[in-house]
Amino acid sequence: KAKEDKLSLVIYEAGMDEVHMRQLRILRCLPEAVEKDQLELHYQPKMNCANGKVKGAEALIRWHHPDLGFVRPDEFIPLAEQAGEITRITRWVCLQVIQQLLVWQQAGKQLSVSLNLSAVDLMSDGLADFLSQAVASSGIEPHLLTLEVTESAIMHDPEAAIARLQRLQSVGLRISIDDYGTGYSSLAQLKRLPVNELKIDRSFIQHLAESEQDRMIVRSTLALAHDFGLQAVAEGIEEESAWTILKEFGCDELQGYYFSKPLPVAEFTQWLLTQEE
Ligand code: C2E
Ligand code: CA
Ligand code: CA
Ligand code: CA
Numbered sequence: 064k065a066k067e068d069k070l071s072l073v074i075y076e077a078g079m080d081e082v083h084m085r086q087l088r089i090l091r092c093l094p095e096a097v098e099k100d101q102l103e104l105h106y107q108p109k110m111n112c113a114n115g116k117v118k119g120a121e122a123l124i125r126w127h128h129p130d131l132g133f134v135r136p137d138e139f140i141p142l143a144e145q146a147g148e149i150t151r152i153t154r155w156v157c158l159q160v161i162q163q164l165l166v167w168q169q170a171g172k173q174l175s176v177s178l179n180l181s182a183v184d185l186m187s188d189g190l191a192d193f194l195s196q197a198v199a200s201s202g203i204e205p206h207l208l209t210l211e212v213t214e215s216a217i218m219h220d221p222e223a224a225i226a227r228l229q230r231l232q233s234v235g236l237r238i239s240i241d242d243y244g245t246g247y248s249s250l251a252q253l254k255r256l257p258v259n260e261l262k263i264d265r266s267f268i269q270h271l272a273e274s275e276q277d278r279m280i281v282r283s284t285l286a287l288a289h290d291f292g293l294q295a296v297a298e299g300i301e302e303e304s305a306w307t308i309l310k311e312f313g314c315d316e317l318q319g320y321y322f323s324k325p326l327p328v329a330e331f332t333q334w335l336l337t338q339e340e
Pocket of ligand 3: 241
């Protein structure tokens with residue numbers, strides 16, 4: 064028995080080592096990911112809940128490294144934050160998205176795009192300076208760009224983060240609270256936040272049809288959002304039944320595999336053609 068335990072411990076440690084080694088390799092390869100053009104944005108449609116029409120998309124980053132293969136964002140984003148690489152990555156994302164908004168604007172398409180900011184992006188003035196500058200010189204309509212931030216990213220240093228978000232909102236950009244319901248922010252906090260949108264976390268959406276409790280949570284979150292004058296988005300829609308329920312509850316926008324998974328921009332453009340205007 065003791066021998067078995069020891070063996071599984073060795074295997075366990077070997078497993079840990081593998082994870083650790085991969086993390087070290089990711090850290091080593093991250094600095095050149097932007098320069099070597101290894102990053103790509105995929106776009107997942109955001110739909111109008113009432114009529115099922117496309118409103119825009121969320122930009123989600125993808126990293127394909129020649130040796131490491133495909134590295135998931137939830138694997139490398141936290142490492143990029145620790146290593147101080149996220150600043151460069153976020154700026155790259157912002158510029159790509161602005162570029163895409165210009166392409167759609169010139170094609171006469173009124174599509175909006177959401178992008179994700181990390182906690183580190185809110186810890187200094189750099190991003191707000193960069194983004195307000197980039198938006199102003201690009202000529203895009205700022206209200207077509209939404210910045211998704213999590214509650215925990217704001218709660219790290221609420222005063223400073225709120226001031227920065229206020230600045231971004233004052234140039235016309237929209238602010239969305241991502242993964243809403245998974246954090247610990249109180250209603251009092253919500254009142255103080257410069258925010259336009261609440262994005263209900265997919266953990267509340269995925270069992271909507273089976274769980275009376277989830278339906279109660281989602282219904283009251285939607286009421287709260289609307290009482291505060293905010294748009295409400297639900298993510299992680301995988302089944303039509305969730306759409307039916309959310310429509311009845313008066314949710315504003317939906318996102319999820321039921322409509323489409325995140326797609327490379329060329330495929331997203333193809334997908335758009337399959338949707339009625
Ligand atoms: P998130 O912002 O909450 O993004 C939603 C995640 O849910 C995405 O995973 C998306 O592909 C996935 N998803 C969408 N619809 C469904 C569905 O119906 N069912 C299920 N099970 N999943 C769905 P992804 O693309 O792997 O991104 C994971 C996380 O990585 C994101 O979570 C976000 O926190 C982070 N991330 C992605 N791109 C960026 C980026 O450009 N910058 C930063 N800072 N973080 C990013
Ligand atoms: Ca997001
Ligand atoms: Ca989310
Ligand atoms: Ca998330």
